[in-house]
Amino acid sequence: MQENRICRRCLLEELGASDLIQTLEELKEAMPEEDRADSAEYGRRLAICRECDSLNDGTCAKCGCYVEFRALKKRMYCPHEERKW
Ligand code: SF4
Numbered sequence: 820m821q822e823n824r825i826c827r828r829c830l831l832e833e834l835g836a837s838d839l840i841q842t843l844e845e846l847k848e849a850m851p852e853e854d855r856a857d858s859a860e861y862g863r864r865l866a867i868c869r870e871c872d873s874l875n876d877g878t879c880a881k882c883g884c885y886v887e888f889r890a891l892k893k894r895m896y897c898p899h900e901e902r903k904w
Contacts, residue, residue, distance in 0.1 A: 839877075843887055856893045864890035864897075864904045873899060 846857065856864065865886065873880040879889065881898040888896050890904075897903040 821838065839885065839887075843885075843891070846888065847891060853891055856891060856895075860893075861890055867897070867903050871899070871903060 823882065855861075868874050868879070868886040869889065871879075877885050877887065879886050879898065882889070884898075
């Protein structure tokens with residue numbers, strides 16, 4: 820008799836980068852413009868994250884956030900002890 824088992828690993832694999840990018844776009848669209856970091860500031864933040872040792876596969880080791888999400892909100896800040904942005 821064959822057993823139907825749920826593969827938890829496969830469920831994780833379903834969440835590919837393209838899903839995250841789409842979610843990011845939806846989040847951007849839903850966020851009031853006055854709450855969003857402008858594109859120059861957003862780019863500046865991500866450029867700093869790219870050079871940071873705490874960046875790990877798109878997430879920040881200091882807080883666990885996806886940095887592209889964290890950097891999106893104007894009032895958000897870098898959680899590093901030295902507060903890089
Ligand atoms: S510590 Fe700051 S600069 Fe480094 S990855 Fe996290 S948010 Fe980005």
